[in-house]
Amino acid sequence: MENEAVSRNFIEQMIEKDLAEGHCKTVKTRFPPEPNGYLHIGHAKSILLNYGLAQKYGGQFNFRFDDTNPTKEDTEFVESIKADVQWLGADWEDRLFFASDYFEEMYEAAVGLIRKGKAYVSDLSAEEIRQYRGTLTEPGREDPYASRSVEENLALFEGMKNGEFADGSKVLRARIDMASSNINMRDPVLYRVARMTHHNTGDRWCIYPMYDFAHPLEDAIEGITHSICTLEFEDHRPLYDWVVIETGYKNTPEDAPRQIEFAKLYLTNVVTGKRYIKKLVEEGIVDGWDDPRLVSIAALKRRGFTPESIRNFVELCGVSKSNSSVDYAMLEYCIREDLKMKCPRMMAALDPVKVVIDNYPEGQVEYLEVPNNLENPELGSRQVPFSRELYIDREDFMEVPPRKYFRLFPGNEVRLMNAYFVTCVSFQKDEEGNITEIHCTYDPASKGGNSPDGRKVKGTIHWVSAAHALPVEVRLYENIVDEERGVYNEDGSLNLNPNSRTILKNCFVEPNLAGAKAYDSFQFVRQGFFCVDARDSAEDALVFNRIVSLKSSYKLPNQ
Ligand code: ATP
Ligand code: MG
Numbered sequence: 001m002e003n004e005a006v007s008r009n010f011i012e013q014m015i016e017k018d019l020a021e022g023h024c025k026t027v028k029t030r031f032p033p034e035p036n037g038y039l040h041i042g043h044a045k046s047i048l049l050n051y052g053l054a055q056k057y058g059g060q061f062n063f064r065f066d067d068t069n070p071t072k073e074d075t076e077f078v079e080s081i082k083a084d085v086q087w088l089g090a091d092w093e094d095r096l097f098f099a100s101d102y103f104e105e106m107y108e109a110a111v112g113l114i115r116k117g118k119a120y121v122s123d124l125s126a127e128e129i130r131q132y133r134g135t136l137t138e139p140g141r142e143d144p145y146a147s148r149s150v151e152e153n154l155a156l157f158e159g160m161k162n163g164e165f166a167d168g169s170k171v172l173r174a175r176i177d178m179a180s181s182n183i184n185m186r187d188p189v190l191y192r193v194a195r196m197t198h199h200n201t202g203d204r205w206c207i208y209p210m211y212d213f214a215h216p217l218e219d220a221i222e223g224i225t226h227s228i229c230t231l232e233f234e235d236h237r238p239l240y241d242w243v244v245i246e247t248g249y250k251n252t253p254e255d256a257p258r259q260i261e262f263a264k265l266y267l268t269n270v271v272t273g274k275r276y277i278k279k280l281v282e283e284g285i286v287d288g289w290d291d292p293r294l295v296s297i298a299a300l301k302r303r304g305f306t307p308e309s310i311r312n313f314v315e316l317c318g319v320s321k322s323n324s325s326v327d328y329a330m331l332e333y334c335i336r337e338d339l340k341m342k343c344p345r346m347m348a349a350l351d352p353v354k355v356v357i358d359n360y361p362e363g364q365v366e367y368l369e370v371p372n373n374l375e376n377p378e379l380g381s382r383q384v385p386f387s388r389e390l391y392i393d394r395e396d397f398m399e400v401p402p403r404k405y406f407r408l409f410p411g412n413e414v415r416l417m418n419a420y421f422v423t424c425v426s427f428q429k430d431e432e433g434n435i436t437e438i439h440c441t442y443d444p445a446s447k448g449g450n451s452p453d454g455r456k457v458k459g460t461i462h463w464v465s466a467a468h469a470l471p472v473e474v475r476l477y478e479n480i481v482d483e484e485r486g487v488y489n490e491d492g493s494l495n496l497n498p499n500s501r502t503i504l505k506n507c508f509v510e511p512n513l514a515g516a517k518a519y520d521s522f523q524f525v526r527q528g529f530f531c532v533d534a535r536d537s538a539e540d541a542l543v544f545n546r547i548v549s550l551k552s553s554y555k556l557p558n559q
Helices: 002-020 041-056 074-088 099-115 126-133 150-161 211-222 231-246 274-282 297-303 307-317 328-342
Strands: 028-031 060-065 096-098 119-122 171-174 189-193 207-209 226-230 258-262 265-267 324-326 352-357 366-371 381-386 389-393 413-416 421-429 435-443 470-477 501-509 521-524 528-532 543-549
Touching: 002 041, 002 226, 002 258, 028 041, 028 211, 028 226, 041 060, 041 074, 041 226, 041 265, 041 297, 041 307, 060 074, 060 099, 060 211, 074 297, 074 307, 096 099, 099 119, 099 150, 099 171, 099 189, 099 207, 099 211, 119 150, 150 189, 171 231, 189 211, 207 211, 211 226, 211 231, 226 231, 231 258, 297 543, 307 328, 324 328, 328 521, 328 528, 328 543, 352 501
Parallel strands: 028 060, 060 096, 226 258, 265 324, 352 435, 470 543
Antiparallel strands: 119 171, 171 189, 189 207, 352 389, 366 381, 413 421, 421 435, 470 501, 521 528, 528 543
């Protein structure tokens, strides 16, 4: 992954240069989520990048809620975001902060700007401000309130804070340059009046700072050296620097804190935007922010992804300066790689059909010793009951097999995995032609799955003893959007895949799965990796999510 290695370095190179030239002494990064939704796989990239850089340079990683824009669900989101960052393993130690903790300092910084003549109170409405702002080709026009005196501005701003003015009736603007070619520099709004109850500060404030003013100050107050954000903020960087320089937190744009942008992580044909996920949740199309079809971190966790697999994925994606999109199959590759050695390999019939072994003694049970993971002997072995009546997967039997079908069909001999050779002697069907029962005979000499006379069979199938089988529910997932038609319709709505979730109610698994707990993962041999659903599974009614199937055509780039 040579290219990624080079591009990953662009942030590291900047950091190393800053350290060498003395613009900063240590490295301090942060992850600054806005508590207005659950985190998704893209945020995981940002979290692990910031945390990873702090670790690499022996610095510190701060976790800070950018809660300058209160909404009513804040507390739920704060809790979920904390759980997600912790789960990913980014350790903020004792440095959990809230932007709202700095409201006082931000207010003082704004007063300082007014005193310097660098900010003024305007009575223009939001719409008027937009009109005065100009366009990419036309300069903006001077705000008619820009000429207010320092004293008047100080009094008005204090009045804003004290609740003397209606919501939206006044704003504080920076005085920069209405003719700037960068629209962000045309006297941006720094504060607005808004009566909103804040999850942290309650009703104490009725003015709230805007992101472009608050964010650089939060970084500066915490001593962040490298403020890493995504590309859409590139055009805001001059304003970021203006704020920290004019408020006296730094002297030159090169000094810390310093903003560095990288490209967002996008997954091809996958919905990542908070806005869209929120819509799916609100419209009841998914059953919550952690619906296993989503790529929120909570959903990935519930589906059975591990922090290791996500770290590995983010690592493979690398860091770059140009937007691109990554195949979901790469994420699947990472979870398969992580689980294949870790998980016990169990037997399960997801679409069960009964097999009766006619010559096996009725009432007899044998316990067969089965290794839990052939590739990883450390996982030990278990005893699996075998008896006269079994369940196999319906697709492992065919009445009339096509060429190269080596599984069970009339007259054919196969291996029951870890057990015996069996030969199909007959079968029964219902009126609709569905196979209801398959009859076989077994070769007692082939115990363990090999015949002493050396004859070979081409097919090996899994099975579960019917009398011992545990009935469970299994949920299979596909992409929530219809990939053929693309993610979005012309009107911005999503193209949904009606088959994104298949619920299999009558599955049977081997009895060793009894007692499986939320988030426990297993390989079901020949089928895929499955994880106990943390929301809907119960001790006596297990529910499994399919994390990923076993096979993939996905190849790592450069392999
Ligand atoms: P979205 O709108 O995609 O849900 P956001 O940018 O509004 O996300 P924030 O809470 O503001 O979400 O983001 C917190 C941090 O995560 C920011 O630094 C942001 O740049 C970063 N981030 C958000 N989305 C991605 C992504 N897809 N890839 C990498 N970093 C991201
Ligand atoms: Mg945002």
